[in-house]
Each structure stands twice: as structure tokens, then as C-alpha cells.
Amino acid sequence: MTRVALALAAAMLASVATPLSAEEMPRLERRDGRTMLRVDGKPFFILAAQLHNSSAWPDELPRAWPAAEALAANTIEAPVYWEQVEATQGRYDFGHVDALVAKARATNKRLILLWFGTWKNGQAHYVPAWMKADPVTYPRMIASNGQPVEVMSPHAEANLDADRSAFAALMRHLKAIDGTQHSVIAVQVENEPGSIGAVRDHGPVAQRAFAAPVPADIAQRLGKPVGQDWRTTFGADADEAFAAWATARYIDAVAAAGKAAYPLPVYVNTWLRYKDKKYPGIDYPSGGAVWTMFDLWRAASPSVDFIGTDIYTEDAGEYRKVLDQYARADNPSWVSETGFDAATAPFLLYVLARGGIGFSVFGIDQDPATPAGEAAVAAHRANFALLDPIRDIVAQAAFDRRLYAAVEEPGRAKQSIDLGGGWRADIAFGPPPWGDTPAILANSPKQSGRVMIVKLPDGSLLVSGIDARVELRRDESDGRHGQLLRAEEGAYQAGVWKARRWLNGDETDYGFNFGAAPRLVKVTTGTY
The missing domain is CATH 3.20.20.80 (Glycosidases)
Structure with a gap:
């Protein structure tokens, strides 16, 4: 190590303001056979x-x-x-x-x-x-x-x-x-x-x-x-x-x-x-x-x-x-x-x-x-x-x-996730940009598709994906019908959800289409 590098490191340690919260030590939290890392008291992935x-x-x-x-x-x-x-x-x-x-x-x-x-x-x-x-x-x-x-x-x-x-x-x-x-x-x-x-x-x-x-x-x-x-x-x-x-x-x-x-x-x-x-x-x-x-x-x-x-x-x-x-x-x-x-x-x-x-x-x-x-x-x-x-x-x-995911695999261009409560997510990787998803679907050329769905504490769903279509459906076996009450595209700012626009019509009729650039959609569902 050069003297210049040593001096630079010492100076940076002495002078750099800490932008990170200085709270409790990083630690593992374990419960019921599950493990989570906490950093400065917050969940950390x-x-x-x-x-x-x-x-x-x-x-x-x-x-x-x-x-x-x-x-x-x-x-x-x-x-x-x-x-x-x-x-x-x-x-x-x-x-x-x-x-x-x-x-x-x-x-x-x-x-x-x-x-x-x-x-x-x-x-x-x-x-x-x-x-x-x-x-x-x-x-x-x-x-x-x-x-x-x-x-x-x-x-x-x-x-x-x-x-x-x-x-x-x-x-x-x-x-x-x-x-x-x-x-x-x-x-x-x-x-x-x-x-x-x-x-x-x-x-x-x-x-x-x-x-x-x-x-x-x-x-x-x-x-x-x-x-x-x-x-x-x-x-x-x-x-x-x-x-x-x-x-x-x-x-x-x-x-x-x-x-x-x-x-x-x-x-x-x-x-x-x-x-x-x-x-x-x-x-x-x-x-x-x-x-x-x-x-x-x-x-x-x-x-x-x-x-x-x-x-x-x-x-x-x-x-x-x-x-x-x-x-x-x-x-x-x-x-x-x-x-x-x-x-x-x-x-x-x-x-x-x-x-x-x-x-x-x-x-x-x-x-x-x-x-x-x-x-x-x-x-x-x-x-x-x-x-x-x-x-x-x-x-x-x-x-x-409360987190669900699907990944495109050879021969598995269509998948389904049971979300509980009678709801499921039907997923098609590399789907056409418009219209119904074909019954038989080939894998996308790069096989890059992935989908993440998070059940939020308020009951809504946070949905994201890359090169995939996500359709939310309810099986209706209990005689109740499922519906989308609202779909918001947006982001979290300082931990608070901020909607950029509401999606409806063409953007929801055949599910949510995700391309190469991932985005977040917050979906509120209901029954009648």
C-alpha cells in the first residue's frame, strides 16, 4: 500500500460525514424458522x-x-x-x-x-x-x-x-x-x-x-x-x-x-x-x-x-x-x-x-x-x-x-401463483403486447422474465416484473366475484407510496404488462 493511499484513507475516515443512521448493530432476527437481517433497526435485504x-x-x-x-x-x-x-x-x-x-x-x-x-x-x-x-x-x-x-x-x-x-x-x-x-x-x-x-x-x-x-x-x-x-x-x-x-x-x-x-x-x-x-x-x-x-x-x-x-x-x-x-x-x-x-x-x-x-x-x-x-x-x-x-x-x-415470485424457465412460459383468499396471479413470460395470452406460449428469446408480488399490510398488492404479463384472477368458488378497485403506478419516497398515475382500460384489460424496465404497480382488489 502506498503512503498516498494510506493518507487518503485516514483522511476520508476522519472527514466523511456519515449519511447512514447510527442506531443498533446489524443483527439477525429469527422467528418460527425464519431469518431476517436488520441494519440500524430496519429490515434489510x-x-x-x-x-x-x-x-x-x-x-x-x-x-x-x-x-x-x-x-x-x-x-x-x-x-x-x-x-x-x-x-x-x-x-x-x-x-x-x-x-x-x-x-x-x-x-x-x-x-x-x-x-x-x-x-x-x-x-x-x-x-x-x-x-x-x-x-x-x-x-x-x-x-x-x-x-x-x-x-x-x-x-x-x-x-x-x-x-x-x-x-x-x-x-x-x-x-x-x-x-x-x-x-x-x-x-x-x-x-x-x-x-x-x-x-x-x-x-x-x-x-x-x-x-x-x-x-x-x-x-x-x-x-x-x-x-x-x-x-x-x-x-x-x-x-x-x-x-x-x-x-x-x-x-x-x-x-x-x-x-x-x-x-x-x-x-x-x-x-x-x-x-x-x-x-x-x-x-x-x-x-x-x-x-x-x-x-x-x-x-x-x-x-x-x-x-x-x-x-x-x-x-x-x-x-x-x-x-x-x-x-x-x-x-x-x-x-x-x-x-x-x-x-x-x-x-x-x-x-x-x-x-x-x-x-x-x-x-x-x-x-x-x-x-x-x-x-x-x-x-x-x-x-x-x-x-x-x-x-x-x-x-x-x-x-x-408475504412475498411471491415467479421466474421464467425453459418450458415454463406460463405459470400461476396462489395468492390466498381465492386470488391467483396468472403469469405469461414474453407475452404479446395486446390481446389475450395464447393457450400455448413459447419462451421469450432471452428467457429473462421474472415477477414479484408483495402482499402489503393494508391488503393491497405490490406487483412488478420484467418481460412478463400478470393477470389477477379470483376462482369465485365461494360465489363472490373478484374485481380490481384501483391500480396505481408509482414509487416509494422516504417509505411513503406516491402514485404517478392510475392505470385502467387498455392498461388493465389483459393484465399488467411489464417490459424490460421494471416498474411498481400497487393494486387494490375487492369482491362483490
Whole structure:
């Protein structure tokens, strides 16, 4: 880091007025198996743009940050590098963290910091050089063939102590510079943890632990017999289960130390086991929170608030499958990374429909810009610009299960949503601009359609979409007929609905038509 960059960061932290409300700390609210993030006391849905791995340096921010702003994100995700923070053992340099916080405040953005510590993508990429140079004190994992792999052993107390101390120092620093302003709303601890190159550690400490009984609390939480070793308890999955337990308890200790210093929400992201991948240590890092090890992970890491999914697929069915594996009573739906592609933009609606807490697009600062990148910016910006002004409404509705969504998929150009009370929404993606929707409808060329419907507390509906038609109908089985009493196109200003015009006649006869530019329509229905 240059002296100029350090001086600039310090000056910005000292001088930038805080445009954000300084109230209670960011926290998770949980109720009846649902989870919501609150920031400054208000419901908050994360619409995030994540910088590339090497773009969080102060001298890089003037180039990278505008790319994140172009998406209209409310949150920027940026890495913190252990190798830079503690280049000399015991001496911490948080200059680039200060620069990130200052930039977030100057641009009225929230920030999620990504701790690149012991693990980065299943390896030890960001471990300080002084640790890498001393494998006796800071041992690596040993593969089954007796050879070391480029992953730090999760069974070495020295490794844990070093990471735990550095992460706690980071959190103390955040409390000192941001404890009342809350520009940083969450921290990711490690990055896609686990091991590439070995299923588990075969070092002497690990071998003794593998031969010992599975910890009683873990066995009991998983409904397994107490007192059996790992092989007897987990059979063919024993090596990966052992790796998952070792990784999760290590990270739990790091997270606990950090939260003791400053209790921000802390999560772990996951390199997934999907797309028919099945070999731990080869297809994905062994020991990570993949769906087959998820129960074990939650049992072994109580200090980790939630677990995110890094989803890189444009297949809608695969996307939904992953979200359903991780959207649970003990874990909110959270896409911690997804591909910077136009095709992934509609999938944000899947997260909302599952009561999720956020969606993050990775690698938005492409250089040079490409036509595909420009299309991705436009597609994700359409979502973010629509949702950020109503993020508290959307977050609360998702939490209350008052939010409904539909996404265009191959072969599903027509869909229907049950809204309760006898009402449904019939949806056609890429419909003709006028007249009845055909009985058989082909998918739109870009398959970009998506629809969101929010039931507001007053009983009205907030409807929006892209490349879709929405027709509200009542089944009338109770002998009562449905009607649209009013349809207002408008926006929220300072939390208050402001109608720009009322829609009727041609604009409502065949439903509400939404094109490439999303808009909000507030609909009041009635019966007679």
C-alpha cells in the first residue's frame, strides 16, 4: 500500500460525514424458522456486488468501485487479506480496511468484508508467508499417500491460534472505526473452506482423532450412536465427515473469537457439491459445508450465524435445487456468490420467494468491459435499482412469507401463483403486447422474465416484473366475484407510496404488462 493511499484513507475516515443512521448493530432476527437481517433497526435485504479477489487494494478502488456502483448495489463485498494484514507476525496493518470503509461511507454503501484467512478456495492461498515458511510450527495437511498438500492442518493448534488472533484483531479494529456507524454489516469468515488435494488430514494428530470416538454432542445431534469411531459411525462417508467436523470446529473457534471482540453477523460461504460432482477433495473442497455435510456443519459451528451458497450455473432447475438444500429453519437463503451473467439475474427472485436475506454477484469489475459484461450490468441493475428503494418492505415481506415470485424457465412460459383468499396471479413470460395470452406460449428469446408480488399490510398488492404479463384472477368458488378497485403506478419516497398515475382500460384489460424496465404497480382488489 502506498503512503498516498494510506493518507487518503485516514483522511476520508476522519472527514466523511456519515449519511447512514447510527442506531443498533446489524443483527439477525429469527422467528418460527425464519431469518431476517436488520441494519440500524430496519429490515434489510442485501443486494451485493463483489469485487474481484485482488481489487480491494486502495490503489485499485478508484477503478473497481464504480463498476460495483453501476449495479445500483446497496452493499459492496470486498476481501481482507491475512497475508497483508499480518505480513509480520503479531503486527497488524488495517490500512486497506480503512480505505474500504471510507469508500463505503463516501458512496453511501454498506460493506461486507470477506476474511481470506486459513482457507481460500480449498487451499492456503492467503496465509502469511511467515507461516508458510515454517511448516514445523504451522503444519500442512498430509494426504493419504503421506505427502503434504497446500492446505493448513485444521488439527494444529498453532494454525488455529494464529488465525483466531488475526481475525479477532480485525474485528476489534472494526469496532474501533465503525462501532457506531455500521458501514460494515457482516463478515465472511474464510472463503470456500475445506481441502483440495486430500479428503482429510492424515497427520499424526488427525489420525489419533479419527480413531477416537466421534464427539458425543455431534453424534447426539446427528442421531448417531455415542462412543463409536468415525469409520464405524459414518461408513463410506467417514473421511469427509471427519474433515467437515475438523473444518467447522476450527472456523467456529475463529468466528467465536471475532464475535467476542465485535458481534457482527458472521457467515461461511460454500464451494458446492452440485452439477453431478461427487468426489470430495477433487470436485469440491472436502470438509466444506456441502449439502451432504450440512447437518454436521451446523452442529459443529454454533458461532457461525449462517452459511451461504456460491452458485455458478445458469440452469434454473439446478439453481432452485441448491437453494432448497440450504433454505432451512436453521439457515436463511443467501447467495453469497453468483455468476456475473445476465442469465443469473432472474434467480434473485428465487431467493426472495424462499424468505432469503440477500444475493451477491461476483467479479463485477471486469477489465476490459465486454458486451456480455454490459448485458450483465443491465440485467442485475434492473433488479437492484427496483428493489433497493424498497429493501425494508421486501425484507419484511420475505420474512413474513408475504412475498411471491415467479421466474421464467425453459418450458415454463406460463405459470400461476396462489395468492390466498381465492386470488391467483396468472403469469405469461414474453407475452404479446395486446390481446389475450395464447393457450400455448413459447419462451421469450432471452428467457429473462421474472415477477414479484408483495402482499402489503393494508391488503393491497405490490406487483412488478420484467418481460412478463400478470393477470389477477379470483376462482369465485365461494360465489363472490373478484374485481380490481384501483391500480396505481408509482414509487416509494422516504417509505411513503406516491402514485404517478392510475392505470385502467387498455392498461388493465389483459393484465399488467411489464417490459424490460421494471416498474411498481400497487393494486387494490375487492369482491362483490
